[in-house]
Amino acid sequence: MTETILVAGAGHAAGQTIVSLRQGGYAGQLILVGEERYLPYQRPPLSKKFLAGELDVPRLLVRQEQFYVDHRVDVRLSTRVTAIDRAARTATLSTGVSVPWNKLVIATGSRVRKVSLPGAQLAGVHYLRNIEDVDRIRDDFRPGAKLVIVGAGYIGLEVAAVAVMRGLDVTVVELADRVMARGGAPLISDFFTRVHQQAGVKIRCNTGIQSFNGVSRVQSVILSDGSEIPADLVIVGIGILPNVEIAEAAGLPCDNGIVVDEYCRTSDADILAIGDCTNHPNALLGRRLRLESVHNAQEQAKTAADTILGKLEPYAQVPWFWSDQYDLKLQFVGLSADNQQVVVRGDPESRSFAAFYLDDGRLSAVYAINSPREFMLSKKLIASGARPDRKVLRDMSIPFKDIAESL
Secondary structure, eight states: OEEEEEOOSSSHHHHHHHHHHHHHTTOOEEEOOOOOSOOOOOGGGGGGTTTTTTTTTHHHHHSOHHHHHHHTTTEEOOOEEEEEEEETTTTEEEEOOOOSSSSEEEEEEEEEEEOOOOOTTBBTTTEOOSHHHHHHHHHHHHHOOOEEEEESHHHHHHHHHHHHHTTTTTEEEOSSSSTEEEEEHHHHHHHHHHHHHHOOEEOOSOOOOOEEEEESSSSEEETSSSSEEEOOOEEOOOOEEEEOHHHHHTTOOOOOSEEETSSBOOOSTTTEEEEGGEEEEEEETEEEEOOOOOOHHHHHHHHHHHHHHTOOOOOOOOOOEEEETTTTTEEEEEEETSSSSEEEEEEGGEEEEEEEETTTEEEEEHHHHHHHHHHHHHHHHTTTOOOOOOOHOOHHHHHHHHHHHHH
C-alpha cells in the first residue's frame, strides 16, 4: 500500500514541506489541503510590494502550479482539515471526505486577532492577513483617503509607509507607549517614529479605540480619550493567534502553539507541526519559542521533511526577521529585551546603522537598518555566544568583518 503524507495547511511552511519532501526523494502520495483558493504563497509582501501593486499573485507563490503537477501532489484548495482521528489515522475535510494518512504535518498557521468593538463590522474596517484582504483594501486605497491604522506593529507601519507614499492621509493609533513595542527595542521604536512622522504619518501612542462610527460604512474612529478621527477606511493590525484547534481537539499538547520537539514532532510521533502555529525549543537560546516569520516557517518545514525521511537534524537556529519601510530595510536577528545594554554602530541620522544588544556582555540581538553586513555576520556571532568589546563595536574605523573575525 502506498504511504500517504497529508499536509494540513497551504501557507509558506506547507509549500516548503512539499518541496523538501520531493527533493529529499519521498516517492509516496502527498496531499496538500489549503483553506484559501491559492497555492502556497509568501505573506510578507502583502503589506509591502503586493499592497503597493508592485507584485502580482504568481510572484508570491512558493512554487508555480506546474510544480505540483510535475511532482504528483494532490492539491485540495478551498478546503480545510476539520478533525483528526489519531487512532484511525484519518483526517476529516470540510468537504466531508475522510482522508487516510501515515504521517500528518500540521501547518495551519495563524489568523488575525480581531477586535470586539461597536462598529467593527462596518464596511471599510479591514484586516490584512491574506491576498483577498489586500484586494478589499485596494478598493478603498486612493489618494486623499483618510486611513486609520489600529496597531503600530511591523505590518501596521509597513502599510502606513505604502499608504502615505501614495497620498493617503494616515493616522496610526497604538495602545502601547511606543511603536513596534512587541518586536522592537526602544531605540528602534524612536527611530521609526521619527521616520514616519517626517513622512507625514500621524502617530498616537498610549491610545486605545472605543468604537468605529458610521451608518453602513465607517466614517470615523472614536478613541479611548473621547476624541474622534475621520476615517474613510481602517486597517486593524493587533497581532495574530495560532491555529491550534484541530490539534487541541485531537489531544495534542498546546501552549501558545502546538508543542513540538526539536525535530518538529508533536507528542504523537506520526504527527508533526511547523510554522506560526508551533511552540518549539531552541537550544541556542535556551528557551521555547513561537515565532511568526518566513525564516522559521521555511526552516521548520525542512526539518519536518528530514524527520519524515529519517534524517534527524534538530532545528536550532537564531531567529531573524525583516521589515521594509520607505527606503529602509530593517533586518533583525536574535531576541532583545528592554533591560539589555545597547551599543549603536553608525549614525541613525544617516539612516544606516546597527544597534547591538548585550545581555551581561553576550551578544543577544542586532537590529540593522540598511546595514546588511552587520546583519549577516551577527547571525553567527549570536549563535556562538560572542562577547564583543563595546568600544570596538562603536568604532566605525574598524570594518565590521574584522570585528566579527576576531571574536
